[in-house]
Amino acid sequence: xxxxxxxxxxxxxxxVALGVVLMAVAFALIVFKPNTQSxxxxxxxxxxxxxxxxxxxxxxxxxxxxVQGGLLASSLAHQxxxxxxxxxxxxxxxxxxTPTRTSTALPILLFLSSKLIAYTLLGALLGWLGSYLTLSPxxxxxxxxxxxxxxxxxxxxxxxxxxxxxxxxxxxxKFITRYIRRTAKGTDTATPLFLGAxxxxxxxxxxxxxxxxxxxxxxxxxxxxxxxxxxxxxxxxFFIIAYLxxxxxxxxxxxxxxxxxxxxxxxxxxxxxxxxxxLGSPLSFQNLTRGLLPSNGDSATVTGSSQSPVGxxxxxxxxxxxxxxxxxxxPADTALVLNLITNQTYSCARDFVIPALNVYRLLPDTGTVQxxxxxxxxxxxxxxxxxxxxYTGQIVFQ
Amino acid sequence: xxxxTFKIPDMTCSNCAMKLESLEDTLDGVKxxxxxxxxxxxxxxxxxxxxxxxxxIAAVKKKGYLAIxx
Numbered sequence: 115x116x117x118x119x120x121x122x123x124x125x126x127x128x129x130v131a132l133g134v135v136l137m138a139v140a141f142a143l144i145v146f147k148p149n150t151q152s153x154x155x156x157x158x159x160x161x162x163x164x165x166x167x168x169x170x171x172x173x174x175x176x177x178x179x180x181v182q183g184g185l186l187a188s189s190l191a192h193q194x195x196x197x198x199x200x201x202x203x204x205x206x207x208x209x210x211x212t213p214t215r216t217s218t219a220l221p222i223l224l225f226l227s228s229k230l231i232a233y234t235l236l237g238a239l240l241g242w243l244g245s246y247l248t249l250s251p252x253x254x255x256x257x258x259x260x261x262x263x264x265x266x267x268x269x270x271x272x273x274x275x276x277x278x279x280x281x282x283x284x285x286x287x288k289f290i291t292r293y294i295r296r297t298a299k300g301t302d303t304a305t306p307l308f309l310g311a312x313x314x315x316x317x318x319x320x321x322x323x324x325x326x327x328x329x330x331x332x333x334x335x336x337x338x339x340x341x342x343x344x345x346x347x348x349x350x351x352f353f354i355i356a357y358l359x360x361x362x363x364x365x366x367x368x369x370x371x372x373x374x375x376x377x378x379x380x381x382x383x384x385x386x387x388x389x390x391x392x393l394g395s396p397l398s399f400q401n402l403t404r405g406l407l408p409s410n411g412d413s414a415t416v417t418g419s420s421q422s423p424v425g426x427x428x429x430x431x432x433x434x435x436x437x438x439x440x441x442x443x444x445p446a447d448t449a450l451v452l453n454l455i456t457n458q459t460y461s462c463a464r465d466f467v468i469p470a471l472n473v474y475r476l477l478p479d480t481g482t483v484q485x486x487x488x489x490x491x492x493x494x495x496x497x498x499x500x501x502x503x504x505y506t507g508q509i510v511f512q
Numbered sequence: 513x514x515x516x517t518f519k520i521p522d523m524t525c526s527n528c529a530m531k532l533e534s535l536e537d538t539l540d541g542v543k544x545x546x547x548x549x550x551x552x553x554x555x556x557x558x559x560x561x562x563x564x565x566x567x568x569i570a571a572v573k574k575k576g577y578l579a580i581x582x
Contacts, residue, residue: 272524277552280549280550281550283525283549283550284526285529285548285549285550286526288533288546291529291530291533292533292536294530295533295534295537296537316526316527316530318527
């Protein structure tokens with residue numbers, strides 16, 4: 115007879131789960147700490163990491179679980195089965211040893227740790243590859259638009275809009291999936307460790323989108339940090355659910371996929387919009403709405419502080435949260451000097467771009483940089499932006 | 513050995529293909545399974561003296577999918 119009640123003990127899984135959650139929260143707290151200066155002194159870097167982390171914790175964990183959960187569950191099942199058989203085979207002398215679930219926590223933790231390391235390395239590799247692509251803001255813009263289209267395509271695939279969108283999901287080669295599947299049957303400690311690393315070959319849709327973003331960073335460090343933040347964000351959710359259920363119910367999975375699709379759609383549009391900004395396109399959301407809604411906050415700032423050029427010079431304040439004013443007026447048919455003033459500015463606003471003039475300046479965190487603007491025709495507009503397409507503005511020539 | 517194609521209309525991602533391919537390990541008489549999320553189908557090579565079409569459909573159903581002979 116198996117006793118129904120056992121002495122209440124703290125399940126080691128809960129301790130490990132709490133550890134993972136605390137680690138993730140600690141990371142988030144560091145990131146969210148106000149006025150935090152980043153690795154390179156740019157808060158734009160942090161904002162990208164925050165987005166990656168939040169994407170991981172909100173959608174990535176469950177999305178990855180939907181794709182990789184079965185693999186982990188399979189590995190766990192074999193492990194538990196092996197333990198159970200091992201225990202059953204033991205002599206009755208070890209009566210006091212009750213079957214525990216400690217063996218569940220360790221494989222999940224090993225799986226997640228190796229997954230985190232593998233994806234960080236993958237991020238570094240993608241960032242390195244991206245560094246060959248991001249030669250100019252223009253290339254970056256094209257890359258961002260491509261990534262945006264990839265994300266939107268994946269979202270539409272999840273919504274099952276049309277069979278063509280299935281091709282936005284990259285299918286891993288058969289020999290890899292077959293190899294991974296067979297490896298999952300292993301029962302030794304190294305199996306989950308190995309499997310975690312192998313998940314880089316079967317990324318979920320959200321992970322694929324994040325991988326594309328890592329490619330777009332064009333930096334080894336940033337690519338690695340981005341994937342690290344994302345996978346770290348996925349870990350608590352992955353861990354808890356993997357432990358509790360290992361697989362989502364079909365109905366819940368379907369519902370959840372809709373949620374993921376919506377998030378991916380938003381991220382896709384944001385990324386593509388950033389690319390349009392860096393291209394200096396009037397079709398970006400900011401540039402469109404700036405024209406349509408002249409009474410928004412930015413414009414009010416403009417009217418409040420007169421920015422009429424004096425002596426052929428105009429001033430633009432480059433702050434951590436953007437360009438002020440975001441709409442400048444300047445006389446047409448006159449060459450001008452644009453004074454870019456920074457004062458303890460650490461955000462990506464420092465990476466100043468005027469796409470139409472092919473102007474790119476990395477501004478000092480504090481100081482003034484002058485940019486010569488050739489004479490422009492009456493009624494024309496010059497769009498300016500940060501190199502990430504996050505902060506934008508325009509000069510209107512009258 | 514015969515080769516048969518089944519339409520699997522409710523695959524939602526490439527992992528579904530992987531799940532279906534895992535039938536290789538559990539169904540007796542199967543030589544190879546190639547499932548494709550892109551094509552929404554599954555090509556199975558099996559020994560028809562050991563396995564029937566109905567058994568395959570049932571096994572696929574057990575995995576949570578509908579298999580329709582193409």
